[in-house]
Amino acid sequence: MFKDKKQTVMSNTSNNQTIIAQGVRVEGDFRSQGDVVIDGEVAGSVETQSSLRVGETAKIHADVKAANAVIAGEVQGNIFVQETLELLSTSNVKGDIVASVISVAAGAQLNGRISMDQTTASSGSKTTKGNEEEEV
Amino acid sequence: MYCYLYDEFIQENKRFERELLKIENRLTDLGIAGKVSRLALFRNAQEMIRDEISRGVSTVVVLGNDETIRKVIDVVADSDAVLGIIPIGPNNELAHMMGIPEGLEACEVLSARRVEKLDIGIVNGRRFLTKLSMPHFHAEMTCEDTFRVTAIARQANLEIRNLASLSDPRDGRFEAVITAAVKNGWGFFGRTSLKESIFPLTSMAIRSDKPISLFVDGEEMISTRFDIGIEPLVLKVITGKERVF
Numbered sequence: 434m435f436k437d438k439k440q441t442v443m444s445n446t447s448n449n450q451t452i453i454a455q456g457v458r459v460e461g462d463f464r465s466q467g468d469v470v471i472d473g474e475v476a477g478s479v480e481t482q483s484s485l486r487v488g489e490t491a492k493i494h495a496d497v498k499a500a501n502a503v504i505a506g507e508v509q510g511n512i513f514v515q516e517t518l519e520l521l522s523t524s525n526v527k528g529d530i531v532a533s534v535i536s537v538a539a540g541a542q543l544n545g546r547i548s549m550d551q552t553t554a555s556s557g558s559k560t561t562k563g564n565e566e567e568e569v
Numbered sequence: 570m571y572c573y574l575y576d577e578f579i580q581e582n583k584r585f586e587r588e589l590l591k592i593e594n595r596l597t598d599l600g601i602a603g604k605v606s607r608l609a610l611f612r613n614a615q616e617m618i619r620d621e622i623s624r625g626v627s628t629v630v631v632l633g634n635d636e637t638i639r640k641v642i643d644v645v646a647d648s649d650a651v652l653g654i655i656p657i658g659p660n661n662e663l664a665h666m667m668g669i670p671e672g673l674e675a676c677e678v679l680s681a682r683r684v685e686k687l688d689i690g691i692v693n694g695r696r697f698l699t700k701l702s703m704p705h706f707h708a709e710m711t712c713e714d715t716f717r718v719t720a721i722a723r724q725a726n727l728e729i730r731n732l733a734s735l736s737d738p739r740d741g742r743f744e745a746v747i748t749a750a751v752k753n754g755w756g757f758f759g760r761t762s763l764k765e766s767i768f769p770l771t772s773m774a775i776r777s778d779k780p781i782s783l784f785v786d787g788e789e790m791i792s793t794r795f796d797i798g799i800e801p802l803v804l805k806v807i808t809g810k811e812r813v814f
Binding site for chain 2: 449450451452453454455456457458459460461462463464467472473474477
């Protein structure tokens, strides 16, 4: 179907890795036990017990939950990370963040509250949502 | 007890006569010779194997190619029997993935008896071992009953892999791989590249308003609805050291 001038991005799935690449849209409650790489579009919610990597081309309209996360693309929704969250210079986040360790690169767009409270972190994004409702 | 199933094309083609003789001698030397059953035009392979298994056969060895293996997979997976393969002739991709060399050398692999349990995929009640493919994928895919996946690129292919070079057929999952052609940049300077999305899953459904084609191990199925699942570790197969998984 495709000619040889085009490049193929080959990936190894041996560690139960999920890849949502460009050209694909996911809607609904996406849950995974393994690493997740997102370069495409996601709407709903994303949850992984491992690492999450959001690429520059990604557009996420969802609440995100992960053990570790590196974000370089667009996220509209609350982010809950158990350990380390890294926002790269190309990232654009609209939503509240809960993380134990956070790194924000120069140039990153961030609109929302950041909480690094471990007790808040353990109760997850539900707490964050609760705070949001109080504000409204 | 071993049972050897000779495919029709091997018996008809004199090219294989000498090789078969060598194989039979080698199997006798190794002490794993057994009953020989021959496939023929009006003989049902599945019935033959079922009868042999009921008579106490514990290892069914197929002499033939991928097509021959597909004829017996259903019966062997439903029993406690182990599947062995001696690849002969063309189209032996399955044997290659299982690390079994062609012809006489396969006898040594059989004798070593390294048994692996493999998952088998199932689509609309039909079993498949390697993969399903859907060229021009524009239907909606519902995965694990929790999320939906659609291709937003103009050109996309879907492959569902159980036994393939990057998939482990022992993990209780299959991989749904969507290859989408994505154009980056504008007009003349735009470059198209293929992007692979990979979803490790245990169940999924494909729905479409119009009938769509799905190729199951190379054979075409047409429907508006495909339900795909996996039966974990149901097929016992003798594999070689060079297997791809």
